[in-house]
Amino acid sequence: MAERVANREGIKGMANPTRYGLERVAYWLQRISGLGLLAYLIGHIYETSTILNGKIAWNNMLSLTETPGGHLVLVLVIGMCVFHTGNGIRLMISEGGKGVGKPGQPEYPYRASSLNSKQRLCIWVSIALAALAMMYGAGVLFGD
Amino acid sequence: MAAITASREEKPEPTKQTPPPAPAVESAPKTITLRISRSNPSENSAAKFDEFQIPVQKWTTVLEAILHVKQNLDHSVAVRYSCRQASCGSCGMKINGRPRLACYTKVSELDSNVITVEPMSNFPIIRDLAVDFKQLFSTHKKMKPFIINEGSEVQPGAKEFIQTPNDLEKFLQFSYCIKCGLCNSACPTMATDKSFIGPQGLAQAYRYTADNRDEGKKGRLKIVDQSHGIWRCHFAGSCSNVCPKGVDPAMAIQLLRGYLLGFRK
Ligand code: HEM
Ligand code: SF4
Ligand code: FES
Numbered sequence: 093m094a095e096r097v098a099n100r101e102g103i104k105g106m107a108n109p110t111r112y113g114l115e116r117v118a119y120w121l122q123r124i125s126g127l128g129l130l131a132y133l134i135g136h137i138y139e140t141s142t143i144l145n146g147k148i149a150w151n152n153m154l155s156l157t158e159t160p161g162g163h164l165v166l167v168l169v170i171g172m173c174v175f176h177t178g179n180g181i182r183l184m185i186s187e188g189g190k191g192v193g194k195p196g197q198p199e200y201p202y203r204a205s206s207l208n209s210k211q212r213l214c215i216w217v218s219i220a221l222a223a224l225a226m227m228y229g230a231g232v233l234f235g236d
Numbered sequence: 237m238a239a240i241t242a243s244r245e246e247k248p249e250p251t252k253q254t255p256p257p258a259p260a261v262e263s264a265p266k267t268i269t270l271r272i273s274r275s276n277p278s279e280n281s282a283a284k285f286d287e288f289q290i291p292v293q294k295w296t297t298v299l300e301a302i303l304h305v306k307q308n309l310d311h312s313v314a315v316r317y318s319c320r321q322a323s324c325g326s327c328g329m330k331i332n333g334r335p336r337l338a339c340y341t342k343v344s345e346l347d348s349n350v351i352t353v354e355p356m357s358n359f360p361i362i363r364d365l366a367v368d369f370k371q372l373f374s375t376h377k378k379m380k381p382f383i384i385n386e387g388s389e390v391q392p393g394a395k396e397f398i399q400t401p402n403d404l405e406k407f408l409q410f411s412y413c414i415k416c417g418l419c420n421s422a423c424p425t426m427a428t429d430k431s432f433i434g435p436q437g438l439a440q441a442y443r444y445t446a447d448n449r450d451e452g453k454k455g456r457l458k459i460v461d462q463s464h465g466i467w468r469c470h471f472a473g474s475c476s477n478v479c480p481k482g483v484d485p486a487m488a489i490q491l492l493r494g495y496l497l498g499f500r501k
Contacts, residue, residue: 097277099367101357101427111334112422115473119424122470187471189494195446198409198482206487207473 115207118215122179125172132169163233170229171222178218186211265291268343270301272313273354276363285352286310292343298331298351299338302365314364322480325414328421329365330354335421337480356421372417375437378459381444384452397449410443410488412481419475419485431464435475435485438466442488445495453495461496469493 101108109120142153156162186192186206193205270290275283288309290301299317306313315338317327322340329338332346335356343351359367387394419435420426426434433441441460445453460466469489476486494500 097275097361098430099355099357099359099361100430103428105357105427106424112472112474112477115471115477116424119470119472183471186490187469187493188497188499189491190499192487192490193484195407195409195484195487195491196405198412198484200482202479202482204473204476204479204482204484204486206476206484206490211473 113207114212114215118179118218121175121219122183125176128168128172129176132165132172160234163230166233167226167230171226174225175218175222178221179215182211182214182218265293266349268292268301268348269350270305271350271352272302272305272364273352274313274364275355275361277361278363286313294342294344296343297339298336298341298343298346298353299327301343301351302338302353314362314366316366323414325416328356328367328416328418330356330421335418335478337416337418340480356417358421358423358426359417367417369415369417372415372420372434372436375433376415376440379433379437379441379444380452380456380459381440383444383447383450384455385449386451388449399448403448406448407443407446410439410446410483410485413439413443413483414481416480418478418480419483422474422478424472424474425468425470429464429468432468433460433465435469435489438469438492439475439483439485439488442492445492457492457496460492466493466496 107120107123109117139153139157143150157166182191191208191210193208196205267289270288271285272288273283274286275281288305290304292301297320299315299320302313302315303317306315315327315329317339318324319326320339322337325337327338328335330336331338331341331353332348332351338353353365355361355365355367359369359372362368388397413436415436417436419439423432423435425432438460441456444450445456466489469486471486471490473486476484479485491500
């Protein structure tokens with residue numbers, strides 16, 4: 093039989109946050125922030141483990157993080173933490189079947205009730221809290 | 237022969253005050269560029285776009301534009317369609333980057349003079365815009381899409397099942413699925429996981445499970461509770477965002493999870 097092109101979108105399509113509304117953006121942010129936090133956790137364990145090599149090694153590592161670049165990374169980590177937690181709680185509740193609307197007769201133009209305004213509000217609140225926490229963190233880290 | 241006399245009082249003659257009939261809807265025909273993705277995997281030819289200039293009216297659908305090409309410009313364009321009224325689920329395709337039904341999408345609603353049509357993603361291409369539904373249909377069948385009930389056989393003494401409007405509402409919207417595959421095409425998990433059941437199948441598993449005539453819940457939950465099953469959904473909502481029938485597969489999946497997690501009975 094003729095070989096058929098599978099035509100899957102692949103990672104490029106999966107990781108494209110555009111096209112399908114705010115919920116798809118939230119999916120993308122949850123993924124990016126989850127992976128970012130995982131990378132940070134590994135880096136953090138490596139960073140703190142340098143204490144095993146003595147005071148000098150520890151101080152060298154600390155001076156590396158106390159740079160504008162290091163602070164920027166920390167500000168991003170704060171944002172990822174807050175968004176991931178806020179949106180993660182929304183997902184845990186929704187993925188248990190709560191807050192996704194009630195089945196009923198669909199009416200034209202068929203707005204899906206699982207993509208409701210409460211869900212959207214939770215996503216926006218998670219984004220706003222993350223932005224506020226980042227601003228506060230940046231103030232502390234970069235402020236005199 | 238008896239004369240039939242109509243009562244004049246019932247049908248008054250139109251008076252002079254009767255407003256004139258509404259003028260015919262005016263719609264200046266305009267010309268758009270239709271870009272059709274052409275590919276034939278059986279000949280290993282790379283996909284390319286053919287461009288056509290098409291006259292359209294306010295009401296012209298994307299399917300009609302494609303059929304205009306077939307009738308007048310290039311009959312070799314491969315496209316699947318049947319009902320032309322969003323009922324058969326045949327004409328799903330990517331229109332300006334988004335999965336939609338071609339018969340249900342008017343050119344005018346796309347706000348663009350260039351319309352690009354491509355085969356739906358995440359489905360193997362047969363040729364041009366026609367894609368292979370084998371996997372969707374076989375997955376659908378695996379969900380046991382029928383009422384499972386020992387007492388449903390017609391036999392002496394069998395009574396009809398009484399369902400209240402409330403019972404009906406629990407599954408009705410999910411039974412409107414036309415198997416068009418738009419949801420599977422938009423799903424980010426489907427984009428990378430070729431064994432994922434997908435929103436279409438999961439929504440159908442819920443449709444029958446939520447039906448109070450059905451007794452097959454246990455078996456169906458077992459089918460969806462597998463490694464490429466329900467837990468691969470991350471509630472990105474893209475399926476419900478594109479579904480043309482208001483089925484809302486994302487809701488069905490989360491409600492189905494409720495059963496598995498013990499939040500629902
Ligand atoms: C209070 C803290 C946290 C909550 C409530 C939370 C919640 C969640 C939830 C609900 C998901 C699944 C989302 C989905 O269905 O797609 C998730 C995914 C994930 N989380 Fe967290 N999480 C937290 C902290 C963390 C931390 C500290 C890390 C890293 C060390 C992390 C890494 C990840 C990763 C890698 C994923 C997978 C992302 C994906 O598959 O899209 N999470 N989190
Ligand atoms: S759930 Fe909606 S988008 Fe998916 S196959 Fe059924 S009708 Fe099409
Ligand atoms: S032709 Fe039947 S759904 Fe479009």
